[in-house]
Amino acid sequence: xxxxxxxxxxxxxxxxxxxxxxxxxxxxxxxxxxxxxDYGPLGAxxx
Numbered sequence: 001x002x003x004x005x006x007x008x009x010x011x012x013x014x015x016x017x018x019x020x021x022x023x024x025x026x027x028x029x030x031x032x033x034x035x036x037x038d039y040g041p042l043g044a045x046x047x
Contacts, residue, residue: 022046 017023022043026036039047 017043 014023018025020042021040023037024040026038
């Protein structure tokens with residue numbers, strides 16, 4: 001099981017990436033599907 005500190009860090013990283021446009025949860029406007037992500041404009045550039 002993951003350390004709670006690691007979970008908090010991962011949540012912060014994901015939140016930052018979503019705010020900055022690197023990734024978006026798939027079908028987020030429809031409630032999303034856990035574990036599926038789409039690249040945002042910046043994420044596509046990095047890919």
